[in-house]
Amino acid sequence: MTEFELIARYFARPVHERQGVGDDCALIDAGERTLAITTDLLAEGVHFFRDVDPASLGHKALAVNLSDLAAAGARPRCFLLALSLPPPRADPAWLEAFSGALFELAGREGCELVGGDTTRAAAVGAADGPVTVCITAIGEVERATLRGRSGARAGDDLWVSGELGDAALALAHARGEVRLGPQQARDCERRLLWPQPRVGLGLALRGLASAAIDISDGLVGDLGQVLERSGVGADVQVPQVPRSEALRAVERTLQLRCLLAGGDDYELLFTASPSHREAIFAAAQHSGIGITRIGSLTKESGLRLLGESGIDATLRGFDHFAGTCQGPPSFDPTRRT
Ligand SMILES: [Mg+2]
Structure with missing residues (x-):
């Protein structure tokens, strides 16, 4: 279940x-x-x-x-x-x-x-x-x-704040799936343990964003929530999804898994009309948080991950009750006793 x-x-x-x-x-x-x-x-x-x-x-x-x-x-x-x-x-x-x-x-x-x-x-x-x-x-x-997850419209831009995937990379490091240098490990662990809620950005986007969600369960899973609730699809340009130097340096399969399905980032994913682009950059600058446009919403339903070949079709968000989780945030706590 x-x-x-x-x-x-x-x-x-x-x-x-x-x-x-x-x-x-x-x-x-x-x-x-x-x-x-x-x-x-x-x-x-x-x-x-x-x-x-x-x-x-x-x-x-x-x-x-x-x-x-x-x-x-x-x-x-x-x-x-x-x-x-x-x-x-x-x-x-x-x-x-x-x-x-x-x-x-x-x-x-x-x-x-x-x-x-x-x-x-x-x-x-x-x-x-x-x-x-x-x-x-x-x-x-x-x-x-007021905005929720259901206000996104076909033609809207798709944006994210900050960088994605470092929290999942910290978990992969803790599980021994990858070896990070000491400084990179500390930086990623900081993203996992000390997430910064984007309150100022959320306020600055009032009246601009048509829908928003915070990324707790991974980009693909959380975007899926917005698409389903709004009755639209999305084209995501995977090479544009922002990531740290540390994540960029790890091998591709793990990198994409952390980037697209890694949870615990607590960045904002939001949609907005292209007519608001300038105002959105101003809002982000005002709140001091970087933002990146990673794709757009389509009438055609479904999520298309573009610009990278051979992405694992099982990538999806973390689900606490599903037995078949493919995403990295699930871990076995008995590994560290
Ligand atoms: Mg949430």
């Missing part, structure tokens, strides 16, 4: 309160304002290693939520934190590092902690229970500039 099948079968119900179903955030009208609400769960053994740096965990737990707000073009307001922690790791050093990085990012993005809950993670067999961190973030959007 895939993650989407699981949701469709057990948790899809008619909703009256919520708009933006299937988008990065639920949208709730509250008087004059529209609230964008999102939640993400990080679990030990699934999303991070047991020996994770608690500072990076605190940062990433909030960053992935702020990334969803960025996709929706929402301004972060506040968040709630639910933390399950086994007693051996509830020590002052762990908590200080975790909370320090969490509040550092929260302060930078103007987002306050307003509530939450903590519990002790019970023992499972001989081992301590796993650490889990769940954050719910709340932002505000302007009704006039």
